[in-house]
Amino acid sequence: MANFTLTTDLIQSIPLLECLSAEHKDELIKASSILSVGKHKRIYQYNDAIQHVFIVLKGSIKLAAQTEGNKVLVKYIAYKNEIFGENIFTSTAHRLEFAEALTDSQVLKIDVRTFKRLVASNGELMATLANIMITRIQDLEERMQSFVFLKAKERITGFIRRTAKMHGITIGLNEILINHGMSHKEIAFLTDTSRQTVARILNELKEANIIHFSDRKPNKILIRELAMLG
Helix, strand or coil: CCCCCHHHHHHHCCCCCCCCHHHHHHHHHHHEEEEEEECEEECCCCCCCCCCCEEEEECHHHHHEEEEHCCCEEEEEEEEEEEEECCCCCCCCEEECCEEEECEEEEEEHHHHHHHHHHCHHHHHHHHHHHHHHHHHHHHHHHHHHHHHHHHHHHHHHHHHHHHHHCCCCCCEEEEEEEECCCHHHHHHHCCCCHHHHHHHHHHHCCCEEEECCCCCEEEECCHHHHHCC
């Protein structure tokens, strides 16, 4: 895995942090470190004390909660340059979810006290962070509505479509490549379906030439044309 170096240039390359002054970037560097996390390794556990916030430098991170019966509720998937563990402005002093790497990943680990000071002193950073949190709440609300009103196939195609819009790479004129990093079981948790249903619907979409993926790398999905997903 290529290693990142904690420098001002690295901080400047992260859209969330580019608004910081040179002085604040230096302060952030002193209160941060780079953490390498292997696939399926956890960065923090449920009920851990909140001591850091994190930004993805490489890979993808699953934020999820364990429910009764050992079912996992996936709350969010954080990709490159996205913050996670950011819910630090409440009375809760402990984590309400766990964070686990979906792929070999590297993250920027920031001391929570320093991050709070920087947010309090920078209106642009505060506004951006608030917008991120609101957007994630809205995403959860949309998912809850889909559980009630949409059929399994619509939920799964909706997951592919949202991932493509947020993190897809355009190939040629109409094709979009996504690397979601999840197993069929994890997609099932995210879409409130079953692993078998996810496998069946993905194969149906592949047979219809709406998407393509290889058996060797099923995490990478090539969408022929976004409009074909409905």
